[in-house]
Amino acid sequence: MDEKSLYCLRRTPPEEFVRRLQASLPLQDAPDPVGPTRSGRAAVAIAVGIMVIAGTFMVPAVRATAQAFLDLFRVVHFVGVPLDRQATERLLGTDLDLPHLLGEQVQWLQKPQPPMPYATPDAASAAAGYRIQLPAWMPVGWDKEVPSVHVRGPTAARLVADTERLGKILTSLGIEDVTLPESLNGRSATLRVAPTVSVKWVHGGSTVELLQSPSPEVELPAGTDLPPLAQIGLRILGLSRDDAYRFAQSIDWRTTLVVPIPVSTVAYSQVTVQGGSGLLLEQVGPPGPRRRAGAMVLWSRDNRVFALRGTLSSADLLEMAQTVQ
Amino acid sequence: MGLDAESINPMMWRSSATELDWNAVFAEQLPRVYNYFCYRVNNEADVQELTSRTLEKAWRARQSYRPERASVATWVLRIARNVAIDHLRLVREYAPLEEATETVGEDGPELEQESASDRARLQSLIRVLPAREQELLALKYGAGANNREIAGVTGLSESNVGTILHRTVQLLRDRW
Numbered sequence: 001m002d003e004k005s006l007y008c009l010r011r012t013p014p015e016e017f018v019r020r021l022q023a024s025l026p027l028q029d030a031p032d033p034v035g036p037t038r039s040g041r042a043a044v045a046i047a048v049g050i051m052v053i054a055g056t057f058m059v060p061a062v063r064a065t066a067q068a069f070l071d072l073f074r075v076v077h078f079v080g081v082p083l084d085r086q087a088t089e090r091l092l093g094t095d096l097d098l099p100h101l102l103g104e105q106v107q108w109l110q111k112p113q114p115p116m117p118y119a120t121p122d123a124a125s126a127a128a129g130y131r132i133q134l135p136a137w138m139p140v141g142w143d144k145e146v147p148s149v150h151v152r153g154p155t156a157a158r159l160v161a162d163t164e165r166l167g168k169i170l171t172s173l174g175i176e177d178v179t180l181p182e183s184l185n186g187r188s189a190t191l192r193v194a195p196t197v198s199v200k201w202v203h204g205g206s207t208v209e210l211l212q213s214p215s216p217e218v219e220l221p222a223g224t225d226l227p228p229l230a231q232i233g234l235r236i237l238g239l240s241r242d243d244a245y246r247f248a249q250s251i252d253w254r255t256t257l258v259v260p261i262p263v264s265t266v267a268y269s270q271v272t273v274q275g276g277s278g279l280l281l282e283q284v285g286p287p288g289p290r291r292r293a294g295a296m297v298l299w300s301r302d303n304r305v306f307a308l309r310g311t312l313s314s315a316d317l318l319e320m321a322q323t324v325q
Numbered sequence: 326m327g328l329d330a331e332s333i334n335p336m337m338w339r340s341s342a343t344e345l346d347w348n349a350v351f352a353e354q355l356p357r358v359y360n361y362f363c364y365r366v367n368n369e370a371d372v373q374e375l376t377s378r379t380l381e382k383a384w385r386a387r388q389s390y391r392p393e394r395a396s397v398a399t400w401v402l403r404i405a406r407n408v409a410i411d412h413l414r415l416v417r418e419y420a421p422l423e424e425a426t427e428t429v430g431e432d433g434p435e436l437e438q439e440s441a442s443d444r445a446r447l448q449s450l451i452r453v454l455p456a457r458e459q460e461l462l463a464l465k466y467g468a469g470a471n472n473r474e475i476a477g478v479t480g481l482s483e484s485n486v487g488t489i490l491h492r493t494v495q496l497l498r499d500r501w
Binding site for chain 2 (some may be wrong): 001002005006007008009010011014017018021022024025202205206207276311
């Protein structure tokens with residue numbers, strides 16, 4: 001290996017990229033008043049989406065709240081809950097370390113492992129323990145051949161409710177009108193996430209990734225009155241008392257996965273995927289220099305959950321989703 | 326840390342000692358940041374995304390830049406480093422590692438094939454190194470930073486940077 005080889009990853013930035021970036025910077029002259037950056041919020045939005053299927057309690061701030069209190073939960077439907085900018089900043093702000101506060105109540109039964117690469121979909125299927133489904137259609141110019149498959153092993157965690165700590169969280173968020181049932185204290189929810197498979201394609205400057213996993217399961221002692229507990233979670237997410245009540249009463253909490261969506265950066269809509277309901281998330285905001293416009297489709301079929309995300313148009317992503325088999 | 330030659334480079338300054346010439350900063354630092362990320366992530370989309378994020382942060386923080394604290398290059402590379410740390414943490418926690426290799430070249434077919442092979446080889450060797458060594462390589466060979474700048478970015482001593490880089494390059498050569 002000569003010295004030149006050490007520099008071989010260097011390249012000239014594409015002119016078009018440089019031009020767009022340079023042109024976009026003055027548009028950003030008004031700094032964000034508070035909170036995470038636009039990119040940070042976008043990342044949060046993506047992370048929230050991925051949490052649905054990657055199924056982790058690592059950042060339980062928004063995930064655990066709405067769904068960790070179910071006696072047996074399987075994903076059949078996805079429903080978006082708008083999380084406004086204030087709520088996003090409040091949950092992610094430095095004053096309230098929600099991940100830490102909730103994280104202390106999480107006991108890992110099976111810790112998440114790094115994803116492992118596999119040479120072929122068949123090898124990944126064997127590792128995951130189920131047959132991987134793939135799209136039969138790709139946008140023009142994209143190669144259907146799978147260049148990259150990873151499998152993340154199963155994960156399990158138990159969350160033990162601590163009403164005192166939960167009360168502190170509510171107080172920190174300025175929620176004073178919620179009474180926590182004493183019977184909740186010490187009760188536990190167990191989350192089990194089966195192996196998750198990721199298939200990724202790259203074309204030009206764009207990427208698209210299909211994540212799939214058998215539905216995560218959450219168990220709780222039977223007989224838990226779910227809507228009032230879900231209502232508490234929804235309040236933490238920023239819904240008003242009345243909205244949280246109405247929402248909590250209208251949802252079947254044993255089959256519906258609530259996806260908190262920071263609506264200042266992500267638009268969402270219900271879509272139909274292969275005859276069932278799905279959720280389409282699209283990044284919003286002024287056009288910037290990034291190639292990543294970012295969209296994601298979430299759906300469930302035959303006890304398996306899917307997330308298809310990428311820098312394609314939402315129409316192309318939906319088209320792909322319709323052909324996953 | 327004292328001033329270095331770059332921080333007092335008049336090209337970096339416009340009319341006063343507190344106003345950055347952004348055009349010069351952009352022209353000089355963008356290729357360095359872009360190539361820093363070429364060594365940190367594998368695909369072009371991520372390289373552009375993270376480069377954009379870094380330059381946006383620098384742009385918005387340009388009025389708080391203090392030349393007595395760090396050179397412009399060190400300041401921008403520190404931002405890039407933090408952007409990389411955030412990104413890699415997110416990737417580690419939420420998404421599978423990206424293995425796709427996308428390269429851009431202007432050589433002829435044979436040379437291009439050869440250099441593409443070298444790139445893939447180097448990438449695979451770098452990916453298995455500890456995070457600190459990966460970062461130092463990215464700063465040295467991607468961003469083209471000297472050991473003093475790398476020390477300023479990472480907080481390591483200059484001699485430590487030199488020692489680690491020497492050892493790491495030797496390791497790469499052994500494995501090549």
